[in-house]
Amino acid sequence: MADGTAGGVANEHFDVLIVGAGLSGIGAGWHLQASAPGRSYVILEGREAIGGTWDLFRYPGIRSDSDMYTLGYAFKPWREAKAIADGPSILKYVRDTARDYGIDKHIRYGHQVKCAAWSSEEAAWTVEALRSDGQTVRITAGFLFLCGGYYSYEAGYTPEFAGAERFKGQIVHPQKWPENLDYPGKRVVVIGSGATAVTLVPEMAKTAGHVTMLQRSPTYVVSRPAEDALANRLRKWLPAMLAYGLIRWRNVLFGMWFFRLARSKPEVVKKNIIDMVRAQLGPDYDVGTHFTPRYNPWDQRLCLVPDADLFEAIKAGRASVVTDHVETFTETGIKLKSGAELAADIIVTATGLNLQVMNGLAITVDGRAVDPGKTLSYKGMMYEDVPNLASAFGYTNASWTLKCDLTCEYVCRLLNHMARTGLRQVTPRNHDPDIERQPWLDFTSGYVKRAMEKFPKQGSKAPWKLHQNYALDLMSLRYAKLEDGTLEFANPKPARAKAREKVAA
Structure with a gap:
């Protein structure tokens, strides 16, 4: 099936669209297959290779600064002798994971996602991606999962040095x-x-x-x-x-x-x-x-x-x-x-990165442009008044993958809950006027301070509070009930769609 038509009409639909085929995106593919089986998904990767950070960076000695027993996936043991691993070993681990579980078959390379528009009427995102051949393609998806990391791949940060x-x-x-x-x-x-x-x-x-x-x-x-x-x-x-x-x-x-x-x-x-x-x-x-x-x-x-x-x-x-x-x-x-x-x-x-919010996408909800800097972050992974969208973002004080694994589990819980209830839309809503808005990351690093105005805000209390604590997030994302008074589940399937499903069954 073709990716899109010259007229710009999307002719492919997936239950989940994942942005990025790095450490987080490959993990997301595994979790979907394991915990939300039957959901169709596609991974759009802007570059021509799996690996994200571990394929992009080629400088001498590149390595993890987290041990691989926590940077590795919970479902795939790290088997190498070195716990602090070099970049090529990590890249091989990610690529082996994608191949071993068939996740690589879901990846579209050379698809740089540019924008996404949510329609409540259709209960779907329309995602536009610029292909490496210069064509723009449009794909629709019921859920959008941003796994493209937190910095721009275009260029790192270099201050202006005189002379x-x-x-x-x-x-x-x-x-x-x-x-x-x-x-x-x-x-x-x-x-x-x-x-x-x-x-x-x-x-x-x-x-x-x-x-x-x-x-x-x-x-x-x-x-x-x-x-x-x-x-x-x-x-x-x-x-x-x-x-x-x-x-x-x-x-x-x-x-x-x-x-x-x-x-x-x-x-x-x-x-x-x-x-x-x-x-x-x-x-x-x-x-x-x-x-x-x-x-x-x-x-x-x-x-x-x-x-x-x-x-x-x-x-x-x-x-x-x-x-x-x-x-x-x-x-x-x-x-x-x-x-x-x-x-x-x-x-x-070696002067740092340029942080990028929401993978650099322009996002609209029912025609309204979303300003990430004015939204609250729900549990560090979803966004106030933005339906059916989550981001994988790891810890600043621990391994990236620990939080991403929990986020993937939570997304699967949401998808399964919506399938059971026949509801197509889940949206974080803030009903507490006393919530104070605070910077998303409490870090003094220059690369963080330069970008925080553009990033979503965390709230002064749960579920808007961003925990840099795996144990608290484990309870909040794996075990806490979904219908918590903040997540709004809505938009039931129309009767004609239910009838078609019964006939297909």
């Missing part, structure tokens, strides 16, 4: 990494101090002449072994799913405990982290300047370095950290506000 046009070497952003960047033996400056920077520096330092991490301010950096010794032992003794489940829950509970401790006793946690860094780098290293942030732990995301690789590169003299501000790029490097100069052949701007 950048004068630099004679190469300037590279990690999101658009050149395929054959020649950096062995070269002087490299990596601007940034987040997860990408602390990944790039030790990896590039293996062959570069020297790598300097230039940061405006420090980030909390925590080292842990790349391999989880207990997990590897359990996998030898126990069935795969049992061992996986035990380690997954151990890591979930430890993460929740550590986050709570960081919020209740920030000075204690801060001291412990800094002491661990000092133990790695020695008493003569200026940990106070380069590894002691001005904010409390978990006000921003912590950076994880497996097997202390960043610290090892610094101790070996292959890498160094400079804490200063850029005054201007020069022909041969960077002049700092302190007056010092950093010579460079290559400058890597």
Whole structure:
């Protein structure tokens, strides 16, 4: 069947349309097949490959900053030795999942979704996607599930650096990494101090002449072994799913405990982290300047370095950290506000992402344009007055997939409930005038602060309150009743549709 006609009339309909074939989208396909069988679905992927983030980013050393026992799917055990895995291993895991469960057969590649319009009369979304051949196709769906992540794939964030046009070497952003960047033996400056920077520096330092991490301010950096010794032992003794489940829950509970401790006793946690860094780098290293942030732990995301690789590169003299501000790029490097100069052949701007709300779609409901920044977020996954739409968005203080798995389960519960009751529409409605609107994410990171005005708001109390807590979300999404006085189920199937279903049966 063709995707659409030249006149723009949709001639395909699916029960569920999923946007994105990355970690979240493939997980959504599995959950639909397992928990809402019989529902037709399609996955529209703007690029030509499965994998999302793990296919897009190609910079040296790319890896997870969450352990794979929680970043992996609940239904598919992670079987590799390394718990802190490299990007290619994660990409293989996602692609294997899609192939093993037949999810890949539902993917349409080269379909960049641009907009979606809800019609209450039809109880359906009409979704427009720009195909890689330049044609626009239209598909209708009863439910729209946005699984395309939280940042724009078009380009990363790069601030305007004075004098950048004068630099004679190469300037590279990690999101658009050149395929054959020649950096062995070269002087490299990596601007940034987040997860990408602390990944790039030790990896590039293996062959570069020297790598300097230039940061405006420090980030909390925590080292842990790349391999989880207990997990590897359990996998030898126990069935795969049992061992996986035990380690997954151990890591979930430890993460929740550590986050709570960081919020209740920030000075204690801060001291412990800094002491661990000092133990790695020695008493003569200026940990106070380069590894002691001005904010409390978990006000921003912590950076994880497996097997202390960043610290090892610094101790070996292959890498160094400079804490200063850029005054201007020069022909041969960077002049700092302190007056010092950093010579460079290559400058890597690991300066962050451009966050994107609702996968960048223009959304309308019965002809009314939806302004995401003026809506409330229901349970961190649906939106006030927007029917039959959910987004997969993970945790900021834990693994992405933990929340996405729960969101997928909840979407299946909604679909099954509507099928049982014969109702075609579910819409979060706020009936509480005392709800206060708050930023969706309580994070001080620059990439978050730049975008929060455009993002939906969370409310001051449930079910509009966004929990960064797996246990609370487990109760709220897996076990709490659906008809909670906030979700409005409506729009019964017309009598003629019911009659057709009876005849078909």
